[in-house]
Amino acid sequence: MNKEDIEKIAHLARLGMTGQERDTYAEDLSRILGLVSQMNAVATDGVEPMTHPDEAILRLRPDAVSLEADRDRLLALAPDSRDGLYLVPKVIE
Amino acid sequence: MEWETVIGLEVHAQLKTVSKIFSGAPTAYGAPPNTQANVVDIALPGVLPVLNAEAVRMAVRLGLAIGATVHARSVFARKNYFYPDLPKGYQISQYEHPIVERGQLAIMTEAGEKRVGITRAHLEEDAGKSLHEAWEGLTGVDLNRAGTPLLEIVSEPDMRSPAEAVAYLKALHTLVRYLEICDGNMQEGSFRCDANVSIRPLGESRYGMRAELKNINSFRFVERAIDYEVRRQIALVSSGGQVRQETRLYDSARDETRPMRSKEEANDYRYFPDPDLPPLIVAPELLAEVKATMPELPEAKRQRFCEHYGLSAYDAAVLTGSRELADYYEETVRSSAVEPKLAANWVAGEFLARLNSANLDIADAPVSAGALGGLLRRIADGTVSGKTAKDIFEAMWEEGGDADGIIAARGLQQITDDSAIEQIVAEVVAANPKQVAQYRAGEEKVLTFFVGQVMKASRGKANPGKVNAILKRVLAS
Amino acid sequence: MRFSGEFPLTLTIAELVQGLAAGQYSSAELVQDVLRRVEAQPGLNAFITVDRDGAEKAARAADAARASGQNAPLLGVPIAHKDIFCTAGVRTTCGSRMLADFISPYDATVVARLNAAGCVPVGKTNMDEFAMGSSNETSFFGPVRNPWDVQRVPGGSSGGSAAAVAARLVPAATGTDTGGSIRQPAALCGITGLKPSYGRVSRYGMIAFASSLDQAGPMAQTAEDCALLLAAMAGFDERDATALTAAVPDYHATLRSSLEGLRIGVVREHFGAGLDAAVGAAMQAALREYERLGAKLVDISLPNSGHALPCYYVLAPAEASSNLARYDGVRYGYRAAEYRDLEDMYKKTRSEGFGPEVKRRIMIGTYALSAGYYDAYYLKAQRLRRLIAQDFGQAFESCDVIAGPTAPSPAFAIGAKSDPVSMYLNDIYTIPVNLAGLPAISLPAGFVEGLPVGLQLIGRYLDEARLLNVAHKFQEATDWHRRAPAGF
Numbered sequence A: 001m002n003k004e005d006i007e008k009i010a011h012l013a014r015l016g017m018t019g020q021e022r023d024t025y026a027e028d029l030s031r032i033l034g035l036v037s038q039m040n041a042v043a044t045d046g047v048e049p050m051t052h053p054d055e056a057i058l059r060l061r062p063d064a065v066s067l068e069a070d071r072d073r074l075l076a077l078a079p080d081s082r083d084g085l086y087l088v089p090k091v092i093e
Numbered sequence B: 001m002e003w004e005t006v007i008g009l010e011v012h013a014q015l016k017t018v019s020k021i022f023s024g025a026p027t028a029y030g031a032p033p034n035t036q037a038n039v040v041d042i043a044l045p046g047v048l049p050v051l052n053a054e055a056v057r058m059a060v061r062l063g064l065a066i067g068a069t070v071h072a073r074s075v076f077a078r079k080n081y082f083y084p085d086l087p088k089g090y091q092i093s094q095y096e097h098p099i100v101e102r103g104q105l106a107i108m109t110e111a112g113e114k115r116v117g118i119t120r121a122h123l124e125e126d127a128g129k130s131l132h133e134a135w136e137g138l139t140g141v142d143l144n145r146a147g148t149p150l151l152e153i154v155s156e157p158d159m160r161s162p163a164e165a166v167a168y169l170k171a172l173h174t175l176v177r178y179l180e181i182c183d184g185n186m187q188e189g190s191f192r193c194d195a196n197v198s199i200r201p202l203g204e205s206r207y208g209m210r211a212e213l214k215n216i217n218s219f220r221f222v223e224r225a226i227d228y229e230v231r232r233q234i235a236l237v238s239s240g241g242q243v244r245q246e247t248r249l250y251d252s253a254r255d256e257t258r259p260m261r262s263k264e265e266a267n268d269y270r271y272f273p274d275p276d277l278p279p280l281i282v283a284p285e286l287l288a289e290v291k292a293t294m295p296e297l298p299e300a301k302r303q304r305f306c307e308h309y310g311l312s313a314y315d316a317a318v319l320t321g322s323r324e325l326a327d328y329y330e331e332t333v334r335s336s337a338v339e340p341k342l343a344a345n346w347v348a349g350e351f352l353a354r355l356n357s358a359n360l361d362i363a364d365a366p367v368s369a370g371a372l373g374g375l376l377r378r379i380a381d382g383t384v385s386g387k388t389a390k391d392i393f394e395a396m397w398e399e400g401g402d403a404d405g406i407i408a409a410r411g412l413q414q415i416t417d418d419s420a421i422e423q424i425v426a427e428v429v430a431a432n433p434k435q436v437a438q439y440r441a442g443e444e445k446v447l448t449f450f451v452g453q454v455m456k457a458s459r460g461k462a463n464p465g466k467v468n469a470i471l472k473r474v475l476a477s
Numbered sequence C: 001m002r003f004s005g006e007f008p009l010t011l012t013i014a015e016l017v018q019g020l021a022a023g024q025y026s027s028a029e030l031v032q033d034v035l036r037r038v039e040a041q042p043g044l045n046a047f048i049t050v051d052r053d054g055a056e057k058a059a060r061a062a063d064a065a066r067a068s069g070q071n072a073p074l075l076g077v078p079i080a081h082k083d084i085f086c087t088a089g090v091r092t093t094c095g096s097r098m099l100a101d102f103i104s105p106y107d108a109t110v111v112a113r114l115n116a117a118g119c120v121p122v123g124k125t126n127m128d129e130f131a132m133g134s135s136n137e138t139s140f141f142g143p144v145r146n147p148w149d150v151q152r153v154p155g156g157s158s159g160g161s162a163a164a165v166a167a168r169l170v171p172a173a174t175g176t177d178t179g180g181s182i183r184q185p186a187a188l189c190g191i192t193g194l195k196p197s198y199g200r201v202s203r204y205g206m207i208a209f210a211s212s213l214d215q216a217g218p219m220a221q222t223a224e225d226c227a228l229l230l231a232a233m234a235g236f237d238e239r240d241a242t243a244l245t246a247a248v249p250d251y252h253a254t255l256r257s258s259l260e261g262l263r264i265g266v267v268r269e270h271f272g273a274g275l276d277a278a279v280g281a282a283m284q285a286a287l288r289e290y291e292r293l294g295a296k297l298v299d300i301s302l303p304n305s306g307h308a309l310p311c312y313y314v315l316a317p318a319e320a321s322s323n324l325a326r327y328d329g330v331r332y333g334y335r336a337a338e339y340r341d342l343e344d345m346y347k348k349t350r351s352e353g354f355g356p357e358v359k360r361r362i363m364i365g366t367y368a369l370s371a372g373y374y375d376a377y378y379l380k381a382q383r384l385r386r387l388i389a390q391d392f393g394q395a396f397e398s399c400d401v402i403a404g405p406t407a408p409s410p411a412f413a414i415g416a417k418s419d420p421v422s423m424y425l426n427d428i429y430t431i432p433v434n435l436a437g438l439p440a441i442s443l444p445a446g447f448v449e450g451l452p453v454g455l456q457l458i459g460r461y462l463d464e465a466r467l468l469n470v471a472h473k474f475q476e477a478t479d480w481h482r483r484a485p486a487g488f
Helices: A003-012 A019-041 A071-075 B053-065 B162-178 B219-238 B284-292 B298-309 B313-319 B323-336 B340-358 B369-380 B386-399 B403-410 B418-431 B433-440 B446-457 B464-476 C013-021 C027-039 C052-067 C109-116 C159-166 C183-189 C223-233 C277-292 C305-326 C342-353 C356-369 C375-395 C420-427 C431-436 C464-477
Strands: A085-089 B003-014 B076-080 B090-094 B100-109 B112-125 B129-135 B138-142 B149-155 B191-201 B211-216 B246-251 B256-259 C047-050 C078-082 C120-125 C172-177 C192-195 C215-220 C263-267 C296-300 C401-405 C440-448 C451-459
Touching (some): A019 C305, A085 C342, B003 B162, B003 B219, B053 B162, B100 B162, B112 B162, B162 B298, B191 B219, B219 B256, B298 B313, B298 B340, B313 B323, B323 B340, B323 B369, B340 B369, B386 B403, B446 B464, C013 C027, C013 C223, C027 C047, C027 C052, C027 C120, C052 C120, C109 C223, C159 C183, C183 C440, C215 C223, C223 C440, C277 C401, C277 C451, C277 C464, C305 C420, C440 C464
Parallel strands (some): B211 B246
Antiparallel strands (some): B003 B149, B003 B191, B100 B112, C172 C215
């Protein structure tokens, strides 16, 4: 992994990074990818990808209002809020 | 060069569930900000999505209605991107394995019926809303809408004109309301449309580069936005330019489309199957249950109206425009037992016009189908003329009451008695010797004058047919 | 006999339940002693938050309930929760600066269920940040120390829970296990820890690391205690779509079943290179013990388990990269103090709020899912996952449980493993189990140079009852689990 890769990935993940950190991450991640590349030793052609343990089944819920919102309590957790809204720096469309 | 327009539509239909797609928070529109966003909707640490069974049933209903494949197994995926109105940092949607694929919808075009292919329909959650106006340098986020269930319905690029696009959109709009899966309210954003528009030289089989038009929230704007975009693309290409694949926003105030500032520069959504949600299984029993409760669909109803009531294709199309209107019509026919054509004229004409001018829903109309039927009976049996009936209808609409009551109270019963009409005719003829002379000299159009005078003298109650006949006889003698 | 005022080191939950029921001591007395012990050991750094007021109040309530004739299976028993479980009114940090001041408005289902069973929560235990680590060194609140040797790590990520139970500060604690985070620290601290089958225990309110792998489970001195705790924790939850509806069996009723004829699979690959020889010897001794108890040893192979580590280090970070996107400084948690615009706010908040290991994993996961790499990494790992899971299916055709080491070596020194990859190797025996979604338990099985080692037993899907039975019979015959570190 080079610095450009790191920069691109860090941006996708919205992680700020100094130049020094970029170098460290490039090194660490390359080592981890080295470990990961051991996967290539196994032939997996035709094997169905597995997302969940096979026994996992999706259970549905009936359409009913079951969990009311408590706005004031939830908004109190926010770093910045006003008039019932969460506030963030201006989003430019 | 002659150009062909190619249009595909993506519709986001908000499903009419009472709770959200993955949480038990309510979905009602217009609540104060963030009062309908619970711990799941704001993505607190540790919360999990649990899928709403009704949203699944609604998607199945649409799939069956458009003759599509409803997959026994579909998969929810995460679409990852950062945005303040997207609390989890990803949207749960269906990507590679949607619940519904390969259906079609019939639309009426100038050239007759056309079938538009529907590529897929998939379930997903809506995002919240960002409010940019309230504060300097800040954006407010309201998460009430976050997690509202959406069915995204993607058409094939099968439409060739803005009018076809509108026809498709209207047909789909009618369908989702028939199915009672979406209220279709475009102003509130319950039925939103994006259009993919491209042009190509007539006869060319490959598609041109397309622009995606966003933010089109009325039928009128769909037509205008596409129309503008087609003209823009033709002008661009004709002057040697190239159409870019981009997202454009339709500005209805200026009636133009313009490129959106790309918040998606080099966007990479990193779709992957949601590990919180194992595959969705639609069991054969569920399919059968939904099938058994399917309502009569617009197309079938239209056909039945033509065949059973002997209506024109046009009348049938108007009357089946919504399930409520069709029901109203059928109830009017049933309760009045008059000619279906007469009922069709009134429901599609007077009633619909009055409804629109009052901006009311059928459920709120002050004149019930039974009441309208009562009025139509009096037209059919000759008690009142069509013209008088309109006045009665207006009175019923404004003041309530039934037709018979109003006719009696206002003495609007038609005069059908020959001797009474003969007496009025005699008086009118005697009072207008000059016109009598003209008529007898061959100016037959003077008859209209006499009819008018007789109707006036009878205060509109004389039976027009009889007045005509008697006048002719008296004047000829 | 009244309670002496000193919480005896040896008392298990099973014994405490009896003592409380018999009126030998009250929950208030017991909890006072627990709090005193916890507060006397700040050096272990096993706790992030001690909830003295809440614990005292809950203990009094338990005593009052008992006095009024009510009962509950664990009425009045003190317990600690890993700080990954949301607790209403008590801060839940997940070992991260990102949530250092976060107070959840709701209880995790595990917490609510244990409360309903009568447990008295005394505080929140330290952990690797967002459960990402095998040594408890990635916590924003500093490393936890292993009570057997305070220069060594307790394992991770449930290191605080393991250390607290090992030092007998609390009789039991909750943990979570994504790649070994209950079993590995249980092994390194000499206690018993159970990772249930995926879906057996609700994940609602348990802060997600890798959703398709995460499971909550009990950590205690004995398998019997784990049985009592699991009975309270497990079961259907309408708030977790993956929570199983299958009835929860009576784990306690089958604890003492005979092991005569039990087929124990011994994984060939687990005894190869990478395993500390002394740990290997302890495992052999444990297997001999099982033979004495009537079990038969069966040689089995998990041919793909050697590739579980690379598979896991794609899938878990991929899921984590998405699960941790919600920490954006908008609705709760840390937000950077200064920023130029929205993007700057996101980036500063996340780079300041997360520690290095969490960021490494977010980066790896983002990379593995990104355009152009998805097939080679994510999809490849998912296919490999199936092969690894299928190996277990095959193995269980010839055996009833699988036995082997929990970790390749005993606890290592704090700071010894600075290279992330060598740290990851700690979980080579535990990770395949999470990939397959199976239940597994780690129990004390000897010592190597004064440090405990753990035996891992892996069961068929939903076969927790048998695992607890097989572990309990071992503990009837041995006393490794009764040994406690000196000085606490």
